[in-house]
Amino acid sequence: MNKIAIVSEHASPLALAGGVDSGGQNIYVAQTARQFAAAGHQVDIFTRRDDALLPSEVMWQAGIRVIHVPAGPARYVPKEDLLPYMDDFGAFLLRHFGRQTRPYDVVHANFFMSALASLAVSQRYGVPLVVTFHALGRVRRLHQREADRFPDNRFQIESDIVREADRIIAECPQDRRDLLNLYDADPRRIRVVPCGYDPQEMSLIDTRAARRRLAWQDGEFHILQLGRMVPRKGVDNVIEALGLLRRLHGVPARLCVVGGDQRDSPELARLHRVAAQSEVTPFVDFVGRKDRQDLSCYYCASDVFVTTPWYEPFGITPVEAMACGKPVVGSDTGGIRSTVKDGKTGFLVPARDPEALAQRLVYLAGDASLCREMGRAGARRARRLFTWHQVGRDLLTVYDELTATARTPATIIAHSQGLAA
Incomplete structure (x- = not known):
């Protein structure tokens, strides 16, 4: 059984989809976690505490635990304003990973801020980092222009993540092309895995x-x-x-x-x-x-x-x-x-x-x-x-690629020296 960490700083699987900052990413996190748990894996989902009444941890479903991370005020904050709190989010991950008697086999970060918060823990503990961006800042700015409220340093953060992540999940061929053309991504580290639907939810009705x-x-x-x-x-x-x-x-x-x-x-x-x-x-x-x-x-x-x-x-x-x-x-x-x-x-x-x-x-x-x-x-x-079952299988295949060649302590030291240089 693998131990999988999913990081989703603003999109909790417990949230009701359809709000301003609650949509496809919430569904993606929830459904992929369900598929991993159904395949016998242990899943921890890390998401920001946005309500003071939320417990620190929730056993959401069999094999799936939701961990509410104290990072910023315990209330709703628009995702465009969350970047200053990612240092606290990352520090929590470092403490939590350091307390585990059994290490995580992979960390899958969703959105650029989750990936930013996950970089240090991936590097310190040698846990392979998988990233699904869900939206790329350069593409968003192209279409949103002045309506895009994310800070400009998002672009450099995403470039750093593209360079450091072990695998990047592109959700469609266009996503892959954008990563290659706008971020100079290494094509060997990109895997195209689409999103899906749940046949039990989306059943045919007359x-x-x-x-x-x-x-x-x-x-x-x-x-x-x-x-x-x-x-x-x-x-x-x-x-x-x-x-x-x-x-x-x-x-x-x-x-x-x-x-x-x-x-x-x-x-x-x-x-x-x-x-x-x-x-x-x-x-x-x-x-x-x-x-x-x-x-x-x-x-x-x-x-x-x-x-x-x-x-x-x-x-x-x-x-x-x-x-x-x-x-x-x-x-x-x-x-x-x-x-x-x-x-x-x-x-x-x-x-x-x-x-x-x-x-x-x-x-x-x-x-x-x-x-x-x-x-x-x-x-x-x-x-x-496009079933979530197939999506889960494809993602687990990506994880298996990485865990089969997980970083040794020597490669972690070399990686850290490369960052320092």
């Missing part, structure tokens, strides 16, 4: 039965958007496309938006204004965050799933929609480009182009048989390539 459960009306073309309510997700683009769909093409379409906090959300208020300007307020339903076990009902009740972010390192929701047998119209960017097969399981469109999106939706709204055919093709593709 469309009419799902609509009855949600009180959705037949006779309307139902569009689903699901994810965090942040500008880069492009929800405004979908709302504007809905307006075009109804005004110019006469399609009786309705949009359901799942995700986000319904209370005092500037982004939600902005999206309501976009809906009013597009004259579709009565036809857009903002239903807020939903439990994971409820999501398959929303996917299965829809006619099409739409996601048009400006950029997306992977994008778990398109895979979940495919698994539920629905066509996906998504941005031709990042991971969506590699999960959605254009013309086969859905369509790829430019981001921030409501006209192009509306044209594809008109096409699908007029051809129910094509929707069904694309949905079936997507379900087959999801089952073949």
Whole structure:
């Protein structure tokens, strides 16, 4: 049995996905930990204590312990403001690793700050370091520009991590190209492992039965958007496309938006204004965050799933929609480009182009048989390539590569001397 440390400074597996800083990374951490535990490994997840009432440790599931790290105030802090607390996070890891009677075999850091906090413990104790960035700062800045609130020193930190990590997990081919072209990564240390879906969560439900459960009306073309309510997700683009769909093409379409906090959300208020300007307020339903076990009902009740972010390192929701047998119209960017097969399981469109999106939706709204055919093709593709079980197996293979050639004390000394030089 291996002992695996997962570090995820701002994204806890215990958090409800769908908040501003709670989304795909939380799901990734939770699901990969479950797969490792199911394979007989012991897993400790280190995440920042963001609530004073949280216990120091939680035995979350069999074989999985969540450890709340005291680093910064015990309250919610936007992830863009967490970097100053990573020294404390790293110091905690050093103390914790030093107290273990049985050492960890690998540490898998999620996001650049987790990797920064994990560097010292990897180097001191010779524990191989695996990093999944989930988003790269240089790519984020390219798309977000002035909206990107992370400090500029993120770029150098990421470059240092790319140089020092034993393995980097790219979530899609575009992620790998960005690591090579923007960070001069060593291709020998990159492994492409996508994200996945849970077949037990995303089970097929008859469309009419799902609509009855949600009180959705037949006779309307139902569009689903699901994810965090942040500008880069492009929800405004979908709302504007809905307006075009109804005004110019006469399609009786309705949009359901799942995700986000319904209370005092500037982004939600902005999206309501976009809906009013597009004259579709009565036809857009903002239903807020939903439990994971409820999501398959929303996917299965829809006619099409739409996601048009400006950029997306992977994008778990398109895979979940495919698994539920629905066509996906998504941005031709990042991971969506590699999960959605254009013309086969859905369509790829430019981001921030409501006209192009509306044209594809008109096409699908007029051809129910094509929707069904694309949905079936997507379900087959999801089952073949994108289950969390397969993701877990692939990651364990990466870990096995490293533990088979784990650093000896001599190599650790040489590594440290190289850093000092």
